[in-house]
Amino acid sequence: MKNDPKISFAPNGLSPGLYVHVPFCKTKCPYCDFYSIAGGDVAGWLDALSKEAALHRGLFGKCDTLYIGGGTPSLLGEGEVRELFELLTGSFDFSGEAEITIEANPDDVTAARLAAWRDLGINRVSLGVQSFDDAELRFMRRRHDAAQARAAAALISEAGFASVGLDLIYGFEGQSAASWERTMRSAVELVPAHLSCYQMTIEPATEFGKMLQAGTLEIPDEESQRRFFLQTSQFLCEHGYVHYEISNFARGEAHISRHNRKYWRHAPYLGLGPSAHSFDGRKRWWNVRSVEAYCRRLAGDESPIEDSETLSDDELAFETLCLGFRTRDGVPLETLGQYPGWQSALAALAGESLVTVKNGRAVPTLEGFCLADRLALAFAE
Ligand code: SF4
Numbered sequence: 001m002k003n004d005p006k007i008s009f010a011p012n013g014l015s016p017g018l019y020v021h022v023p024f025c026k027t028k029c030p031y032c033d034f035y036s037i038a039g040g041d042v043a044g045w046l047d048a049l050s051k052e053a054a055l056h057r058g059l060f061g062k063c064d065t066l067y068i069g070g071g072t073p074s075l076l077g078e079g080e081v082r083e084l085f086e087l088l089t090g091s092f093d094f095s096g097e098a099e100i101t102i103e104a105n106p107d108d109v110t111a112a113r114l115a116a117w118r119d120l121g122i123n124r125v126s127l128g129v130q131s132f133d134d135a136e137l138r139f140m141r142r143r144h145d146a147a148q149a150r151a152a153a154a155l156i157s158e159a160g161f162a163s164v165g166l167d168l169i170y171g172f173e174g175q176s177a178a179s180w181e182r183t184m185r186s187a188v189e190l191v192p193a194h195l196s197c198y199q200m201t202i203e204p205a206t207e208f209g210k211m212l213q214a215g216t217l218e219i220p221d222e223e224s225q226r227r228f229f230l231q232t233s234q235f236l237c238e239h240g241y242v243h244y245e246i247s248n249f250a251r252g253e254a255h256i257s258r259h260n261r262k263y264w265r266h267a268p269y270l271g272l273g274p275s276a277h278s279f280d281g282r283k284r285w286w287n288v289r290s291v292e293a294y295c296r297r298l299a300g301d302e303s304p305i306e307d308s309e310t311l312s313d314d315e316l317a318f319e320t321l322c323l324g325f326r327t328r329d330g331v332p333l334e335t336l337g338q339y340p341g342w343q344s345a346l347a348a349l350a351g352e353s354l355v356t357v358k359n360g361r362a363v364p365t366l367e368g369f370c371l372a373d374r375l376a377l378a379f380a381e
Contacts, residue, residue, distance in 0.1 A: 014267035017259050018063045018092055020049070020084070021273030022070035023291045029141055030207035031172075031200055035275035035289045036071040042080055045273075045291055048298040050087040052272050052287075055303075057091040059270065065099045065259035066092075068122075074104035078116035085120045094121075099258040101126055101165075106144040106152035114159040124163040124257075125156050126196070131169065132186035133179050140169070146186070153190045163255055165194030170228045172200040173218050177231055184232065188239045193255035197232050198247050199225055226370055233366055244328045246369050264323045266316075274304070283310045314380075321376035330355070330363035339379040349378055 023045065025036040066088070076084065081102075094100065101124040102117060109127070117125070131137050132146040144152075156164045166187050170180050187195060202208045202219060211217035220228070233243045241249035242256070245264060250256045262269055271278045274294040277286045285308035288294050297304045311319065317338065324331035336342040346362055349355040354368035354375060368375055 014262065014265055015062070015064050016060050016268040016270065017065040017067065017262045018060070018088070018094065019067045019069060019259075019269055019271040019276060020073075020088070021271060021276040022068060022073040022076065023274045024070065024075055025072045026075065026143060027141070028207075030211075031140065031169075031202060033203040033206050034071065037291060040291055041295070042076065044295045046080065046083050046087065048295040048304075049084070049272055050090075051298040052304055053087050053091040056270060056272075060092060062096065063092050063094040063098060065262065066094045066101070067259040068100075068102045070103060072105050072108065073102050074108035074113065078113060081113075081116060081120065099124055101257070101259060103128065104152070104156075106149040109152035109155055111155060111159070114155060114161075118159060118161070123161060124165065125161050126165040126167060126194075127152060127156065129153070129166045129168060129187070132183045136172075136175060136179065136183075139172070139174060150186075150190065153192070157190075163193040164190075165196060165257070166190070166192045167196045167198065169198050169200050170232060171220050171225045173220075175220075175228075177227070180228060180231065181235060184235050184239075188236070188241075191251070193251050194257060195236060195241060195249040196247055197236070197249065199229065229370055230366060233369075242328070243366075243369075246326050246372060264327050266320055266323060282316065283308055285309075318376060318380045321379060322373055325362075325364050325368070325372040325375040328363065330358075330361040332361050333357070334360070336362060336379055342379055345378045349375060 021035070023036050024040045024042065025038055027038055028036065068084070073081075088094075098121075100122045102122050103126045105128050127149070129149040130140055130142055132149065134145045137145055153164060153166065168183060168187060184197075200219070202212055202217075204210075204213065208217055212219065236249045237243055241251055242253065243249050244256050245260070248257065248260065261267075266279075266281070268281050269279055271287070274287055274291045275289040277284060285305050287304040288297065288306045294304045317335075320335065321331055324335070336346065339345070346355065346357070349362075349368070350357070353365055354371060355362050355364055357363070364372060364375060
């Protein structure tokens, strides 16, 4: 294949994960910056994906996680998901105890689709609920309402998946602390194994980004966002969840997302599909964003990789700090010891109650979580 850089995984002792980007959505949500298009040629994308997967045949031993994200993977019909699994199993081995996750939107969830996912070995569903307030869902232009979200969560639980996760969003125009608490309360009543609570960030290229520039949309200020963040952590920890990463909560250690933990631990991962990113422990590369260009390149035996970067030792070390401070694991003191003046930097952060030292690691406090990148800079600058 032309333009195919020789990719070799140089894992840092951590097992690799596989990500597949499904680039289709029924409609585009105004705040979303993930690559997806409304409609599109699913058969053409599956053909191209099959070629891309074959490029990496034998690259991994066993993959212990597979994450099917997007876009909206739950839009795929049962036959299309089967085809996806056939092409993946032709090139990768994720048999055995692998964590296999699919992202789903509530309005796509049916008993037949869930049964097909279970048959294929999918054991984790991440449901994009976003809010349990119908007016907020209309503001975000989601296609479901709160009743559909509850019904979908119940169907997933009845179908016997090992883990159900709900995604929620906070920190947008018109949302109050009271409505956010109602949404979190509705979520915990469904007893999900995992909750991701993302602060709405508005990128300039999105529809909300343009409205923000035009002055027709507002976002809560930094202090309000901080209060939402603290409220989220307090409420969910009181309801039995472990706050293990800035935006992520698990109902006990067993339900921490194994796949996402790879990103925070700098483990290698391979991303397939338009716009997907990969990392081999030193080098990062990413595919072209457009589905059309992705399919055209693979049909013409060209690599879909748009560009790559190789991290220097310093860049790699700094990323390790930033990622570590995003999690409850923090950063080992041994790692901090590479930076001159680390002890006084640590003492200053501890003095501001942003970090504590536990079991030989510098661990962010809740306030420190809000400032993860600042914590990393305190050592690296
Ligand atoms: S938020 Fe989800 S459903 Fe909406 S456009 Fe983005 S990927 Fe698609």
